[in-house]
Amino acid sequence: MVQSYIILHAQKPKRDAYIRNLLDKYGVAAVDQIVPEGTIGIAEVRLLLKEMSRKPFVSLFKATVVEIENVSMEAQQAMLKTLEEPAAANLFFLSAPHVHLLLPTIVSRCTVVDLPVTENELPPQDLEKLTSFWRQFLTLKLGERFLLLGTIVNTKDEALNWLTIQICFLAQELRNSYTMTGSPLQTGIQLATLLTLLLEARERLMRNGALKLALDQVCIYVPFIS
Secondary structure (H helix, E strand, C coil): CCCEEEEECCCHHHHHHHHHHHHHHHCCCHHHEECCCCCECHHHHHHHHHHHCCCCCCCCCEEEEEEHHHECHHHHHHHHHHHHCCCCCEEEEEEECCHHHCCHHHHHCCEEEECCHHHHCCCHHHHHHHHHHHHHHCCCCHHHHHHHHHHHCCCHHHHHHHHHHHHHHHHHHHHHHCCCCCCCCCCHHHHHHHHHHHHHHHHHHHCCCCHHHHHHHHHHHCCCCC
């Protein structure tokens, strides 16, 4: 029986709905569901796993739903053993907008449910805005980049949300770059480099890195085009 799932979809409500269906399928009552909130580090993972080690109250299973966007890489590492050999009464649902946010070792230990690409695409109006943003950003001078990001992001939560949206968008553009239509932004290799930079910036923030440093590095290291 599958006990560790990764649910992938760009839109959180779609992931939540799919997970709710699985919880209903397994008959997990609300009292036996654990949904951590806020940033999850190693200490929070240890508390979660301790709670998961206790017997369910009324159900056959105890389940946890974890938003991977909130989990640091070190905390993901701390979950590896449990995900590989979960207790008989445990169910783990890891929710993420994109597989790049997860450690490969986590992915290899779970059943991955990648919801259909046709439903996973960002709305057309969002795609137009994001494409327009990157067309502008790639041509800006360094000082102009600093000013532009300063008008978009002011807090760590805003930065994490912004980075996650950009990562989902660029991952989609990367897929498009290898189709007949291609991507209007850059080549596949350039998009992969850009995607890696944003993933690194996001991970830096998840490790409680300085907000300004993370955003400055995006401005500095994202390629300039004329």
